[in-house]
Amino acid sequence: MTATEAAPTAMFTGGVFAPVPDEIDAHDLEVIGNIPAELDGRYLRNGPNPLPGDRAAHWFIGHGMLHGVRISSGRALWYRNRWVDNSAATGQPILDASGRDLRRNSANTHVIEHGGALLALCEGGLPYEVTGELDTVGPYDFGGRLRTAMTAHPKTDPVTGELYFYGYSATAPYLTFHVADAAGRLLCSVPVDVPGPTMMHDFAITEHYVIWLDLPVVFRPQDRPTMPFVWDENYGARIGVMSRMAGRGAPATVQWFDIDPCYVFHVGNAREDDHGRLILDAVRYAESTFSMMWGAIGGSSSRGHGNLVADAGLSSVLHRWLIDPATGRISEAQLDDRDVEFPSINDDHVGRASRYLYAVSGSGNGGVIKYDTDSGATTEHQFEEPHHVGEAVFVPGRRADAAEDEGWLLSIVSPADGGRSELLIMDAGAVAAGPVARVILPRRVPAGFHGSWISAGDR
Ligand SMILES: [Fe+2]
Numbered sequence: 001m002t003a004t005e006a007a008p009t010a011m012f013t014g015g016v017f018a019p020v021p022d023e024i025d026a027h028d029l030e031v032i033g034n035i036p037a038e039l040d041g042r043y044l045r046n047g048p049n050p051l052p053g054d055r056a057a058h059w060f061i062g063h064g065m066l067h068g069v070r071i072s073s074g075r076a077l078w079y080r081n082r083w084v085d086n087s088a089a090t091g092q093p094i095l096d097a098s099g100r101d102l103r104r105n106s107a108n109t110h111v112i113e114h115g116g117a118l119l120a121l122c123e124g125g126l127p128y129e130v131t132g133e134l135d136t137v138g139p140y141d142f143g144g145r146l147r148t149a150m151t152a153h154p155k156t157d158p159v160t161g162e163l164y165f166y167g168y169s170a171t172a173p174y175l176t177f178h179v180a181d182a183a184g185r186l187l188c189s190v191p192v193d194v195p196g197p198t199m200m201h202d203f204a205i206t207e208h209y210v211i212w213l214d215l216p217v218v219f220r221p222q223d224r225p226t227m228p229f230v231w232d233e234n235y236g237a238r239i240g241v242m243s244r245m246a247g248r249g250a251p252a253t254v255q256w257f258d259i260d261p262c263y264v265f266h267v268g269n270a271r272e273d274d275h276g277r278l279i280l281d282a283v284r285y286a287e288s289t290f291s292m293m294w295g296a297i298g299g300s301s302s303r304g305h306g307n308l309v310a311d312a313g314l315s316s317v318l319h320r321w322l323i324d325p326a327t328g329r330i331s332e333a334q335l336d337d338r339d340v341e342f343p344s345i346n347d348d349h350v351g352r353a354s355r356y357l358y359a360v361s362g363s364g365n366g367g368v369i370k371y372d373t374d375s376g377a378t379t380e381h382q383f384e385e386p387h388h389v390g391e392a393v394f395v396p397g398r399r400a401d402a403a404e405d406e407g408w409l410l411s412i413v414s415p416a417d418g419g420r421s422e423l424l425i426m427d428a429g430a431v432a433a434g435p436v437a438r439v440i441l442p443r444r445v446p447a448g449f450h451g452s453w454i455s456a457g458d459r
Contacts, residue, residue, distance in 0.1 A: 046450060071439075088128075094126060096147055108448075113454050148178075158352065210241075237261040259330060276326055277323060277325075343358070357373055364382050379431045
């Protein structure tokens with residue numbers, strides 16, 4: 001390992017990133033405020049937490065750990081944390097087209113429910129199924145049908161319940177598109193032609209289309225074997241539009257639109273407008289921001305190593321692309337100038353018209369921002385003391401005619417001083433008012449990635 005590789009490791013293994021050493025359970029958690037009575041389920045969150053003695057070379061590759069809080073009847077019944085046990089992957093390897101064992105991955109990025117299964121996801125391999133108590137069942141390959149890696153950002157169509165996803169690979173085919181039905185049966189797997197292997201962290205769907213993000217963070221194992229992706233502007237940058245029925249009667253033909261080089265980790269939402277155009281809202285990184293951040297968390301960077309805390313003011317901003325398949329034109333606009341990440345919406349609007357988008361802010365003391373993307377208005381809750389703020393997951397309200405923003409935002413926040421974390425519950429209709437309830441967790445929860453609310457009725 002070179003000196004430049006070693007330098008950032010201490011940064012992303014300390015402070016709010018520092019792993020916890022064990023698995024614990026706690027019951028009847030202290031609550032400040034009032035948990036909404038209609039919340040009945042589990043908030044689950046995934047993130048990297050290297051095993052004791054492990055020294056991950058990049059924040060993204062630490063062993064996955066799930067944190068869960070069970071909420072019911074206005075009470076926080078329990079908290080527990082469990083590593084995803086990938087030692088459960090015994091027996092025959094499950095190989096992709098290049099002969100790689102897809103079970104070998106950290107399962108550290110997201111956790112979702114689909115077709116009755118809880119799945120811990122990481123884009124480097126197969127999902128791992130876990131129980132509602134966070135015990136590992138084992139690798140999940142859709143009944144033997146999935147033979148590529150699976151993105152950690154699949155999209156559930158809110159109307160059909162189908163799960164749209166993809167896998168990317170260092171070897172051809174570099175990109176494979178998949179659809180599973182609402183029950184979890186894999187309906188199709190079809191290769192999609194892209195110029196080369198890139199780190200494709202997220203994508204979008206609309207009612208009729210899939211939107212690909214083929215961006216200049218390319219596979220380059222000779223530069224850094226442990227996290228082999230580097231910015232290479234020579235690759236170009238393009239957004240692709242493909243029929244959602246590819247593999248089910250339509251060809252996997254992509255209409256590409258060249259864009260200014262950038263990187264996107266996370267899509268907010270996409271939809272079709274009345275003129276047949278596609279609107280994509282996502283958090284955009286310029287090259288300088290991406291390279292600084294990538295270096296800080298352990299990747300190879302042309303800009304040296306930043307510090308995630310010091311760099312919190314760097315721009316990763318909400319951006320909109322307007323894509324017109326009829327004319328072949330694309331335009332883009334910055335929607336806000338605040339540094340944000342982890343965009344979220346009411347998932348009942350995925351791929352359809354949506355007005356509200358939520359994101360977490362690393363600026364100031366940290367906060368949660370609500371965007372009204374129709375009017376451009378924003379509201380924000382900022383913390384009084386410095387906090388690391390986790391993704392704010394939207395839980396829809398239970399009223400039959402609930403408005404799009406009628407519901408709750410759940411986020412694990414951690415004081416920068418290393419104190420115990422809290423699960424915050426905010427009224428999505430009144431973000432600026434701050435949390436309606438603070439569930440005091442028994443420990444600090446390391447900064448992590450994504451989570452889901454799993455309603456009691458879904459498990
Ligand atoms: Fe992500």
